[in-house]
Amino acid sequence: MSATWPPRYDPAWRPAPDAEHWAPGLECAEPKKRDEVVLAKLRAQVQYAWERSPFYRRRWEAAGVSPARLRTLADLAKFPVVQKADLRAAQAAAPPFGDYLCIEPREVARIHGTSGTTGHPTVFGVGRDDWERIGEAHARVLWGAGLRPDDRVLIASFFSLYLGSWGALKGCERLGATVFPFGAGLPGQTLMAVQWAREMSATAFYGTPSYALHFAETARREGIEPRDFGFRTLFFSGEPGAGVAATKRLIEATFGGACIDMGSMAEMTPWMTNGECRRRTGMHLWQDIVYTQVCDPETFAPVPYGGEGTPVYTHLERTSQPMIRLVSGDLARWTDEPCPCGRTYPRLPGGLYGRIDDMFIVRGENIYPSAIEDTLRAIEGFGGEFRVIISRREAMDELLVRAEYAATHAADAPRAALAARMRERLRARLGVTPRIELVAAGELPRTEFKAKRVIDDRDLYKKGVANV
Numbered sequence: 001m002s003a004t005w006p007p008r009y010d011p012a013w014r015p016a017p018d019a020e021h022w023a024p025g026l027e028c029a030e031p032k033k034r035d036e037v038v039l040a041k042l043r044a045q046v047q048y049a050w051e052r053s054p055f056y057r058r059r060w061e062a063a064g065v066s067p068a069r070l071r072t073l074a075d076l077a078k079f080p081v082v083q084k085a086d087l088r089a090a091q092a093a094a095p096p097f098g099d100y101l102c103i104e105p106r107e108v109a110r111i112h113g114t115s116g117t118t119g120h121p122t123v124f125g126v127g128r129d130d131w132e133r134i135g136e137a138h139a140r141v142l143w144g145a146g147l148r149p150d151d152r153v154l155i156a157s158f159f160s161l162y163l164g165s166w167g168a169l170k171g172c173e174r175l176g177a178t179v180f181p182f183g184a185g186l187p188g189q190t191l192m193a194v195q196w197a198r199e200m201s202a203t204a205f206y207g208t209p210s211y212a213l214h215f216a217e218t219a220r221r222e223g224i225e226p227r228d229f230g231f232r233t234l235f236f237s238g239e240p241g242a243g244v245a246a247t248k249r250l251i252e253a254t255f256g257g258a259c260i261d262m263g264s265m266a267e268m269t270p271w272m273t274n275g276e277c278r279r280r281t282g283m284h285l286w287q288d289i290v291y292t293q294v295c296d297p298e299t300f301a302p303v304p305y306g307g308e309g310t311p312v313y314t315h316l317e318r319t320s321q322p323m324i325r326l327v328s329g330d331l332a333r334w335t336d337e338p339c340p341c342g343r344t345y346p347r348l349p350g351g352l353y354g355r356i357d358d359m360f361i362v363r364g365e366n367i368y369p370s371a372i373e374d375t376l377r378a379i380e381g382f383g384g385e386f387r388v389i390i391s392r393r394e395a396m397d398e399l400l401v402r403a404e405y406a407a408t409h410a411a412d413a414p415r416a417a418l419a420a421r422m423r424e425r426l427r428a429r430l431g432v433t434p435r436i437e438l439v440a441a442g443e444l445p446r447t448e449f450k451a452k453r454v455i456d457d458r459d460l461y462k463k464g465v466a467n468v
C-alpha cells in the first residue's frame with residue numbers, strides 16, 4: 001500500500017483465475033499489521049472530511065474532537081456517530097447533496113437515492129473516481145465469493161435509483177465477468193428472466209433472497225427445475241435472508257449453487273464490504289476498504305468480539321460523500337474466529353439478523369422477524385411465505401403467524417400436524433406461543449424486492465391511548 005490517498009488502482013490488473021484472494025497481503029494479513037494500513041487511511045479520510053465538509057467540522061468541533069485526536073483506531077470511538085436522520089437534515093438544509101459532499105457538484109458522476117417509501121428520500125452523489133474504486137472493491141469481494149472472469153452473471157434486481165444493482169454490475173465488470181443486467185419489477189419480467197437465464201446459460205445470480213425464491217417458483221411452474229440453470233454462485237443484498245441459516249440452505253438446495261450474503265447500506269457504497277467468502281461462514285468485514293465496528297446501540301462504543309450490537313461504518317477511500325461513523329441500525333454479532341478461506345477479517349456469523357427498530361416485543365420477549373423465518377423454513381410442509389401480525393386483545397399482546405402450507409400437506413390431518421409443529425417450534429425459539437393460521441401455498445403476495453412481513457396493529461391502539 002502506497003502512502004497516496006485516495007488510493008489509485010490499476011484498472012487492468014486481475015489475479016490468476018485459480019488464485020483464492022484478490023489482495024492476499026491485505027485480506028490474510030495479521031490483523032495488527034493490517035490495522036496500521038487502516039489507521040493511515042482513516043487519518044487521511046478524516047483529515048479530508050475536516051477540510052472540506054462543514055457538516056463534519058461542525059459536529060466534531062461541538063464534540064471537541066479534530067483529526068489531531070485520531071492517533072489510534074480506538075480514538076475513532078471519540079468521534080460522534082452519524083444517524084440517517086442527520087443526513088436527511090443536512091440535505092434539507094443544503095440541497096440536494098447536503099454539506100457533507102466534499103467534491104464540486106459538477107464532479108458528481110452518478111446520482112442515486114433511496115426510494116423514499118419511508119421518510120424523505122436521501123440523495124447519493126458519487127464522484128467519478130469513487131465509482132471506479134467502488135468497482136475495484138466490489139470485484140475484490142466478488143472474487144472472494146468465488147466469481148471468476150468466465151462467469152456469466154444475471155442481475156435480477158431493479159435498475160433504478162437503487163444502488164444495489166449498479167454496484168453489482170460495476171463489480172462484475174471490473175472483475176471481467178460477462179454481465180447480464182436483466183432488471184426486475186415489470187409485469188411478466190420474472191418469466192422472461194427465467195427464459196433468458198436458461199438461454200444465456202447464466203452461471204451466477206444477483207438479487208434479493210425473496211426474489212430468488214419467487215424466481216424458482218416461476219421456473220417450476222414452467223416445468224424448469226431450478227438446479228438446471230446451473231448457477232454456481234448466487235449473491236444477495238437488500239434483505240437479511242441470505243444470512244438466515246434456513247433460507248440459505250433452502251436457496252442452496254433449490255439452485256444447487258453457493259448462496260452468498262452481502263450488503264451494508266447504500267450510503268456506505270461500496271456496500272459489498274460486508275461480504276461472505278465462498279466458504280460462507282458469515283459476512284467478512286473488509287476492514288481496509290470500509291472500517292466497521294459492531295457497537296453498543298446506546299453508547300456506540302465497540303463491543304468485544306463475541307458480542308452483539310449495531311454495525312457502525314466508516315469509509316476509508318471515499319471522496320464524494322464520505323461517511324464517518326454512520327450508524328446502521330442493523331443488529332449483528334461479530335467474531336474474530338478464523339475462517340477456512342484464510343482471510344483474517346472479523347465476521348458476522350449470523351449476518352445482519354435484525355434491525356433495532358424491526359425488533360418487536362411481545363409479552364416481554366424480544367422477537368426478530370428473521371428468527372421466525374429461520375424456524376419456519378426448517379419445517380417440512382411450510383409453503384414458502386408468511387406474515388406476522390401482532391395485535392393486542394384486552395391488554396395482552398397476541399402474535400399471529402399466518403403461514404403457507406405446501407401442497408403435500410393439504411389434507412386435514414397433515415395440516416393440523418403442521419400447525420402444531422409450527423406452534424411448538426416457534427414457542428421454543430421465541431419464548432411466546434403464537435397463534436398459527438395456515439393458508440395454501442401461493443396465497444400470500446410475493447415480493448420482487450424487499451419483503452415486508454410484519455404488521456403491528458398495536459400502533460393504532462397506542463395512538464388511541466396517547467390521544468386520551
Ligand SMILES: [Zn+2]
Nearest residue numbers: 277279339341
Ligand atoms: Zn472466509
